[in-house]
Amino acid sequence: MGIEIKNLQAAYEDRVVIPCANLTIPEEKITMMIGQNGCGKSTLLKSIARIIPIKKGEIFLDGISTKSISSKMLAKKLAVLPQSPIVPEGITVKNLVGFGRFPYQKALSGLTKEDYEIIEWAMNKTGVYELRERKVEELSGGQRQRVWISLALAQRTEILLLDEPTTYLDMAHQLEILELLQKLNEEEKTTIVVVIHELNHASKFADYVVGMKQGEILFKGAPKDVICEENLRELYEIEAVLMKNETKGYPVCVDYSLLR
Amino acid sequence: MKHKNKVFTFICIIFLLITVLLALMIGSYQMTPNEVLQTFLGNGSKLQNFTIFQIRLPRTVLAIIVATALGISGSVLQGITRNPLAEPGMIGINAGAALGVVLWISSGTSAYYSALPISTVIFLPLIAMVGSLVSVTFIYFFAYKKGISPVRFILTGVGVNAGISAIISFYQLNMSKGDYNQVLTWTNGSLWGSNWNYILLTAPIIFGLAILILIRSRVLDVLSLGDELATGLGVQVQKEILFFLITASFLAAIATSVAGNIAFIGLLGPKLAEKVLGGNYRTRLPFAAGISAIILVLADTVSRNLFAPIEIPVGIIVSILGVPYFIYLMIKEK
Numbered sequence: 001m002g003i004e005i006k007n008l009q010a011a012y013e014d015r016v017v018i019p020c021a022n023l024t025i026p027e028e029k030i031t032m033m034i035g036q037n038g039c040g041k042s043t044l045l046k047s048i049a050r051i052i053p054i055k056k057g058e059i060f061l062d063g064i065s066t067k068s069i070s071s072k073m074l075a076k077k078l079a080v081l082p083q084s085p086i087v088p089e090g091i092t093v094k095n096l097v098g099f100g101r102f103p104y105q106k107a108l109s110g111l112t113k114e115d116y117e118i119i120e121w122a123m124n125k126t127g128v129y130e131l132r133e134r135k136v137e138e139l140s141g142g143q144r145q146r147v148w149i150s151l152a153l154a155q156r157t158e159i160l161l162l163d164e165p166t167t168y169l170d171m172a173h174q175l176e177i178l179e180l181l182q183k184l185n186e187e188e189k190t191t192i193v194v195v196i197h198e199l200n201h202a203s204k205f206a207d208y209v210v211g212m213k214q215g216e217i218l219f220k221g222a223p224k225d226v227i228c229e230e231n232l233r234e235l236y237e238i239e240a241v242l243m244k245n246e247t248k249g250y251p252v253c254v255d256y257s258l259l260r
Numbered sequence: 261m262k263h264k265n266k267v268f269t270f271i272c273i274i275f276l277l278i279t280v281l282l283a284l285m286i287g288s289y290q291m292t293p294n295e296v297l298q299t300f301l302g303n304g305s306k307l308q309n310f311t312i313f314q315i316r317l318p319r320t321v322l323a324i325i326v327a328t329a330l331g332i333s334g335s336v337l338q339g340i341t342r343n344p345l346a347e348p349g350m351i352g353i354n355a356g357a358a359l360g361v362v363l364w365i366s367s368g369t370s371a372y373y374s375a376l377p378i379s380t381v382i383f384l385p386l387i388a389m390v391g392s393l394v395s396v397t398f399i400y401f402f403a404y405k406k407g408i409s410p411v412r413f414i415l416t417g418v419g420v421n422a423g424i425s426a427i428i429s430f431y432q433l434n435m436s437k438g439d440y441n442q443v444l445t446w447t448n449g450s451l452w453g454s455n456w457n458y459i460l461l462t463a464p465i466i467f468g469l470a471i472l473i474l475i476r477s478r479v480l481d482v483l484s485l486g487d488e489l490a491t492g493l494g495v496q497v498q499k500e501i502l503f504f505l506i507t508a509s510f511l512a513a514i515a516t517s518v519a520g521n522i523a524f525i526g527l528l529g530p531k532l533a534e535k536v537l538g539g540n541y542r543t544r545l546p547f548a549a550g551i552s553a554i555i556l557v558l559a560d561t562v563s564r565n566l567f568a569p570i571e572i573p574v575g576i577i578v579s580i581l582g583v584p585y586f587i588y589l590m591i592k593e594k
Contacts, residue, residue, distance in 0.1 A: 072494035082486065
């Protein structure tokens with residue numbers, strides 16, 4: 001399922017963060033959004049998920065405007081993992097993942113056999129099945145992040161939005177999460193949109209990169225096409241030294257300094 | 261897990277039955293368990309029948325109803341504000357109801373509850389409800405800033421609570437001593453004026469609201485994951501928060517209308533249920549109600565008998581119970 005953003009204006013109250021954005025996020029691909037703090041990349045993600053209301057313009061999922069979709073219906077089409085979700089006290093992994101079935105449940109009915117199968121599948125997919133009886137608050141940052149991704153998977157959506165899923169994780173765990181996303185994209189054909197800070201991660205794992213600055217989309221395209229010295233100068237105001245990965249050809253930033 | 265719930269349900273019911281029995285036995289006219297049982301079977305003397313059916317039973321039933329309302333209201337408020345200290349008595353909801361009732365009683369009549377004319381009796385819960393809704397509306401609008409943030413809501417509530425309490429105190433200063441004492445008893449929470457009229461009036465509304473909340477309890481679980489994730493799971497956060505705020509306020513309002521401002525009970529019951537049980541709201545809410553009922557029935561029995569024949573407001577007993585528990589929480593949760 002592709003996402004089409006048309007003339008989007010997003011704002012917190014009167015403070016306009018994104019004046020007018022147009023973007024097509026490719027279907028069944030990994031898209032990563034990069035840019036400085038406060039550039040509007042998270043805001044764009046939240047607008048897609050309808051966490052913040054759209055001021056002007058529209059966002060289409062498969063040609064259907066998100067404005068015309070009910071909240072529960074939207075939750076069946078796209079799952080979102082915010083930057084800092086709250087872990088309820090004392091909750092076990094399997095119960096937390098079970099919340100992913102919320103959009104499918106009726107008011108009084110419990111989880112069905114099918115729900116349990118999906119929850120189990122979601123936990124297996126992210127490798128947290130062995131932790132299912134553990135309390136989430138006792139897990140490490142990396143494990144916990146995989147539990148949250150399981151929850152999003154249990155929603156069984158074609159689109160997965162993640163807001164900085166690798167922040168606060170060490171390098172190995174960052175890679176673990178990103179490889180997990182890559183696996184999900186390959187095996188489940190999930191359209192994945194990630195807001196990320198680490199440029200080299202975007203370059204390595206994204207099929208499509210969107211660079212944002214002050215609410216404007218500066219560039220978009222495949223990493224090898226758009227991650228270049230000139231764009232980075234504009235995007236981060238840095239002077240980057242890039243090299244090409246020899247086997248796969250994506251650019252790697254080996255050094256950088258502030259613009260003088 | 262299921263097994264654990266059954267055990268706790270059993271324990272909770274046993275405890276409740278024991279406290280109810282104690283409440284029926286103890287008083288200025290002492291009765292044995294057997295006498296209570298015989299009275300229920302229709303073999304009581306005139307005095308026993310009167311004591312049980314006209315005095316102690318309505319009072320106990322009312323205590324259970326009020327505790328149910330406050331326990332569930334407290335649970336819901338703690339849930340949506342994500343703050344363990346949120347409680348109808350602390351954030352101005354009870355105070356609003358109290359102000360309404362105080363104004364109503366003292367403007368119209370100086371008679372005691374059971375001697376109030378029937379029209380006043382019927383209006384009392386309505387007045388309390390209006391009072392609490394007015395205060396909730398105030399809190400909501402003062403706290404509103406691009407949606408409702410839990411912390412703002414609580415802080416605003418504490419402020420509104422202080423303001424309303426000041427108005428009540430101010431009003432009390434202008435009263436005659438008799439009225440003053442009556443209102444003082446009332447604002448500290450007392451089941452003094454219990455009779456079957458109140459029960460018939462309040463029970464259906466309170467149980468109706470409780471069921472309404474129970475049906476939507478899963479939304480409370482999802483809201484505990486944070487607003488953004490809840491939105492992502494298809495919850496219309498602002499709408500749901502408004503729903504729970506209104507139902508929780510109604511519950512607290514009706515409880516306040518018949519029992520005055522009983523503080524702490526909406527804090528103790530839910531917190532104990534959470535500590536003992538954890539888990540989701542659908543299992544937790546009934547326990548919050550049950551545990552609150554046990555505490556209130558027990559506290560009321562104490563308040564009636566400790567300095568008999570003088571009755572101290574049950575709210576004071578609950579607070580005395582609540583303080584050590586609070587300190588215990590402080591020590592435990594570093």
